[in-house]
Amino acid sequence: MKKNVSYLDDLGPESSPVLQEIAVIPGIGETISVRSAKAHLSALLELAANGREITITSGGKPKAMISAIRKPKHVPFTGTLEHLSKMPPWKGGPTADEIIREERDSRP
Numbered sequence: 001m002k003k004n005v006s007y008l009d010d011l012g013p014e015s016s017p018v019l020q021e022i023a024v025i026p027g028i029g030e031t032i033s034v035r036s037a038k039a040h041l042s043a044l045l046e047l048a049a050n051g052r053e054i055t056i057t058s059g060g061k062p063k064a065m066i067s068a069i070r071k072p073k074h075v076p077f078t079g080t081l082e083h084l085s086k087m088p089p090w091k092g093g094p095t096a097d098e099i100i101r102e103e104r105d106s107r108p
Helices: 017-021 034-039 041-049 079-086 096-105
Strands: 023-025 029-033 054-058 061-066
Touching (some): 034 041, 041 061
Antiparallel strands (some): 023 029, 054 061
16 A cells, blocks of 8 residues: 655654755745756655745756646636627527528538
């Protein structure tokens, strides 16, 4: 049975390898080198899931950022209802199916 491991449970900054690799750079925030990020990716993902944003650097320059996924706000689609309420009521005449069938039948 696979055990769910949290890399940061009960670990202080001095005992966690990934936390030792993270440096704080003014204006950028928490950073880690790409080499260390490769070695500690699972722990970095755990940190990101807990709300931390970590910048990955290469050659001392920021290249990418690991952060939690932001869930988009759910906005219900109301366009069809608004559009239909502005349409005049149907007063008879051919239906869309009849118009299409007539157009197809008129082709050679």
